[in-house]
Amino acid sequence: MSEAAAAAVGTELKATITIDATPAQVWALVSDVKRMSEWSPQVVRSVVLGGPVKRGTRFLNVNQQGWKRWPTTAKVVRFTPHTDFAFRITENRSVWSFQLEPTPEGGTLVTHRRETPDGISAVSKVLTATVLGGQKSFVPELLEGMSQTLERVKAEAEQN
Template sequence: MTTTAAASATGSDLEATITVAASPAQVWALVTDVARMPEWSPQVVRSVVLGGRVKLGARFVNVNRQGPKRWPTTAKVVRFTPHSDFAFRIFENHTIWSFQLEPAVDGGTVVTHRRETPDGISLASRVLTKIALGGQEPFTAELLDGMSRTLERIEAELDD
């Protein structure tokens, strides 16, 4: 029961979805294990949870990459509904990244990975994206591809 991750952009919100042959509890255990995100995300080099435990309000630090470029971001968990919705806000750019899990009709789990922009993207982030990361359109395409690859790698991990 595999579907290829499908990605789309609406305005500045991004979304990728896949159906995996695993329970929401199994998927939840992976997507909330923030320290393991570099195993799946092509953009994340390292994630460290401050205080050691992922829960509502927990904070963590990421190191991200694009080719040889590296930059840190800080995040706070803003939604934490076990086996359903895990989301964190990135302080530097105001975006919210999330994993939403729903039981699939014929078994398994529909996993939706989103980048939400309810408050827009910070001016500093927009300027840095233009200057250092190739511009908004190419960087958005890179993020969408990375979101799909993240989901495909999570699916592969669940299949092992």
């Protein structure tokens, strides 16, 4: 059974988990863009453009759903060490984030979000409807992927 709790509230998708590791340890994992394919079941590969990841850094992703693969580009829009890491996907305008809060027990509460503050692009809506099975099936798939991402981060953080 999944330890992560996930839900859709309006257009926001959110998953949370508590990890028995410090915010610094969890931050080192979730902000390591090159390793995103180890955490997310949708990401095949991420390539950082330029030097170290920071606010403004751009990167490329190759994503997948079954046999289907597609590229996306992203830009880091929030970068507050040990607290908040977020990036915007250019093609659909969504913002994906990891927010970290210390727990009284010395662990970290992690909230993984997908927000669409500027809506979803028309191109993305059409592609989701025609290629990815439509919002009705794609949203639960994204939520499950977010939970899997957090569970994989938890497993890695707690083994170290």
